Amino acid sequence: MPTTPRQKDACDLLDADHKAVKKMFKDFEGLCGSRARNAAQLRLDLAKEICTELTVHAQIEEEIFYPALRDAIKETDLLAEAEVEHQTAKDLIAQIEGALQADEQFDARVKVLGEYIDHHVKEERNEIFTKARAARKLDLFAMREQLQQRKEELMEAQPAVA
Template identity: 45%
Template sequence: MPTQQSSGLNKDGSASSRPDDAVSDLMADHRKVEDLFKQYEKAGDNAEKKQRLVAQITHELRVHMAIEEEIFYPASRDFVESDMVNEAEVEHQGAKTLMEELEGMSPEDEYYDAKVKVLQEQIEHHVEEEETEYFPACRKSEMDLKGIADQMESRKAELASAA
């Protein structure tokens, strides 16, 4: 079976010890969204490209946040500090508000780039907390990361086909 290179990498580029678990899958999503934000930074004045990238970013983030909120976060509650889970949920809420605002705007709007930038910064902060505190705590626990990965995968397939 071919292994997907990106799914086994930590934020610093080092290899993960458990490449097929739920944490690795979520981290692969993080890298994908980071890459889309980088493409946006390079899109310049290309309104069509910017709108397409924002549509991709919001789609990826919605699917990712849904599987975290529906599956990963609840499954982690018995194993990690509840403050950490609550904070992550509130951060998702903040990102959703910005995404809704962006969807009602056009790339020509004076504040479009600013909204995308602030969304990017909020997501970077959130990802940093997940990858340096939340996920390491999950990995140290007895969470069934392989079983959760399987559940997340089927839910992701449902969400992707519904989009």
């Protein structure tokens, strides 16, 4: 008997963001070795796009996902850690967004941000999402709609990338 696909929940939406940004970091890494004349500008543009995606993602987690999860689970130390990781990522994002050119320091900041986000994503997938899906008080399907709507609002409010 064929099984029907599982309905997508809030964790699936957040994880889709994780996968999209991971691909962008990989594309950035590929540009770092490029000898194309416009490689530096392409890196600058892509890094700013990564920063926009991460900023919006962090904001929807902080406004909607984390507070709901904090109310639904007993062990909130993981959420505190995730919030600290967000703040550190925001500090790096601010440095990247403030850069005027894609130089060695710029590339290093983007690479470190990618490594940092990779670590954060693993913790979310393996621990936070598992706890969220086990929490009986959470409607992750309704939350997915809320997250999607807020994400769209925030993305529309972002300045266009050059």
